[in-house]
Amino acid sequence: MGLTPIEDISNPSTQAPTQRLTSEYLATSHHVAGGRHKTGYRQSSRLQQQTMRDDGLDAHSVGVRGEAALALYLNGNLDALDREARWDGDDGTDLTIRGYDIDVKTTTYGWDAGKEPLLRIERRHFEDDEHTPDLYYLVEECVVGIYRLIGFIEADCVEGVCDYVDEGEYYRGFKSQTANVVVPIEHLTMVTRDWSPSTYYTDAQPRAHAAD
Numbered sequence: 001m002g003l004t005p006i007e008d009i010s011n012p013s014t015q016a017p018t019q020r021l022t023s024e025y026l027a028t029s030h031h032v033a034g035g036r037h038k039t040g041y042r043q044s045s046r047l048q049q050q051t052m053r054d055d056g057l058d059a060h061s062v063g064v065r066g067e068a069a070l071a072l073y074l075n076g077n078l079d080a081l082d083r084e085a086r087w088d089g090d091d092g093t094d095l096t097i098r099g100y101d102i103d104v105k106t107t108t109y110g111w112d113a114g115k116e117p118l119l120r121i122e123r124r125h126f127e128d129d130e131h132t133p134d135l136y137y138l139v140e141e142c143v144v145g146i147y148r149l150i151g152f153i154e155a156d157c158v159e160g161v162c163d164y165v166d167e168g169e170y171y172r173g174f175k176s177q178t179a180n181v182v183v184p185i186e187h188l189t190m191v192t193r194d195w196s197p198s199t200y201y202t203d204a205q206p207r208a209h210a211a212d
Contacts, residue, residue, distance in 0.1 A: 066106025092131030
């Protein structure tokens with residue numbers, strides 16, 4: 001129980017915890033995704049104005065469902081889910097749980113799709129020092145309503161283990177649609193429900209705001 005580096009797990013696809021979303025939780029996720037789709041989460045940063053860029057409601061829905069699954073698994077409810085739709089876009093934090101800001105990356109291209117899941121972070125977000133989370137967490141949507149919670153990495157540790165992948169470049173069977181920072185899953189840590197940051201961080205106050 002607790003924390004296990006994925007590189008030490010013989011079969012992470014079967015040992016990773018899973019979380020099911022009921023129809024009620026799916027409906028809540030769809031509502032939140034719709035709000036993001038209609039507002040700042042579609043803003044074109046290149047134009048620096050409120051010009052809608054259609055990222056697709058489906059993409060937002062996948063992301064929110066993954067966030068909801070992780071919130072439910074770790075917290076037992078969806079209180080931590082970011083329900084605010086902002087014109088200035090995503091602030092880099094999807095969930096705040098136990099004092100830690102978490103950026104959740106949800107993929108449909110994981111083990112259930114015959115692929116090795118990867119933690120992918122858009123480079124422009126990763127290099128934005130104003131919106132850096134404490135943790136990045138990778139979730140796989142196996143089918144709508146069932147989620148495999150693969151693992152996390154501290155934001156401060158990404159630089160030492162990641163690969164920089166340019167737009168259009170192929171990496172481990174994927175063609176990158178944007179310039180990304182990619183972390184292979186062997187560098188992630190798998191968690192169970194009883195996890196808390198105090199069991200992981202050796203420093204009692206790893207982030208100043210965590211003590212607030």
